[in-house]
Amino acid sequence: MSGRRFIFESTRPTEFVDITDRLRETVRGAGLRNGRLHLQSLHTTVGLALNENEPLLLRDFQGLLERLAPAGAGYEHDDFTRRFDIPLDEPVNGHAHCRQILLNAFATLMVEDGDLVLGRWQSVFAVELDGPRHRELAIQLEGEFASQGRESAEALSRRDAADSLVEIELARQLMVDPEPIATPMRRLIEAGGKRLRPRLVQLTSGIGPDSDPLRAAELAAAVELLHNATLVHDDYVDESTHRRGRPTVAALEGPERAIAVGDYYFAKATRLIAQMGNAGVTSAVAEALEAICAAQIDDVALRGTYPGDRESYFRVIRGKTASLFAAACGSGALLAGAPGDVVAALKRFGELVGTAFQMADDVIDFSPSSGKTVGLDIRQRVISLPLIYAAEDRAVGGEVRRLLAGSLGDAEVGRVTELVKSTDALPRVREEATVLVEEAVRELSAVELDGLRPALVGVARAAVDRTS
């Protein structure tokens, strides 16, 4: 049995906070292979729910709770003249307690093969009913744990604290921004995401004489903001309607707003990083951002010769994905004052892990249990290694290329997906990604990492060993 606390900051009076990705990370980090995750709210105005993360549905739930227990409906709990020993800051929140009694305060989730057992549309929510507040959930994991790669309880506790610092910093930064800008970004940030880049910043900023968790959290949050700023523009370019189960800025608020939001957080993140006063860090991140933008141009240009070739694929993903992973690893170490050889090794590590991460993402695009729409990359003509391999396949390559050359409706996307699965493309890409991760791990072998090697290796392996 392993126990820990899950901390988050809510930002609105009523809020459905999707915690699925973080729970999945917790299961993976703990090495729980088969068993159960028990989750319990530690508050009388926070509930738990298992349902679909669809924005309009969440508004329906909120409306339902408000109808069943309206605010200000004369709750006896709010009559302070009849209560004793109430604190000075006691809130008027009878409605929030009544709403919570309609929800669960605890949940048990099954774990199989190292992952939560969830249906395609199921997400786990912590339901804030009296926010915004600092909140905690208790978690216990029980069952069969993998013996290799398992982080110690102390390491997990350190990691949870570091994760919380980043979430607090992200919430703090969004709180001071103008609403038309902050609201769409908050929607994107709160929808989750794997937070791999900030985690890499935090881990690598623990390697060196100037290690400082607060400064690391500031840098990590800025890098995450920068990453999300690029996603806002990408979604407009790719005509994506949803990301992380929520409407994209371009789809909901329009392309003009998407451009403004992306630009604002690009500039703000750049400023926050510059103000940290470490020229090496500023340059490393700026270089990565330029690489991302150049690769995005290449990616769109390659859609004319879709699905492209292996060489073009690696050139694009090195820029689009791996460059920021490399910058995250290098900048964390630079911030902590790590020696040059360590910084260089971590940059190479980050680039390899980022490349492998993107390859795993391409494979997941073909998995119906990932929670994403199968074949989304194909619809958007995003360059993808399994497609490239399938298009080279002797038996089905001709049909794949012919289908990709035409318009891509549901039937064509379904057929291409079938054809890709009939080849060895998916296991081949996964295998190649695993090889890259092991190469990344070897990069760490010759440098002193202040005991952080197991955690970095864990992140690297989790980047490819995932189903969502």
Add this chain to the structure above:
Amino acid sequence: MTIQAPPRELDRLEELWTDGLADAYDAYLAAVGHFDAAIQARLALAAALVEVGVRLQGLGGRAAPPTTLLMGDLCLSRGSRLLADNAPLSVQVAFARAIESLSSAAAASAPAPATRQLLLAALSTKP
């Protein structure tokens, strides 16, 4: 005027040079005389890239089509990298704040100062 920045800085953006980038560069070059001579050209080019970048994107106006937006993004990111590598911290911060101000005005559909005016002010920021 002959550009003094390395050719790398115009990679993929060559066509923009005759499409407003050179004029903007000239205008900013006249405003960077108080910096060390070794970085003047880079700072002027950075400012010109930012100006042309937000214009290409359509920030504050009608959104650019995706491929043009990406060119705008590349201009902004290259300008930002030039600043990160060459500008004093105060100038980097002033440039970022100028873009924040332009984009928040755009998001609120509010009037914003002219980009060039904002960037010239950023270049005159005291270290």
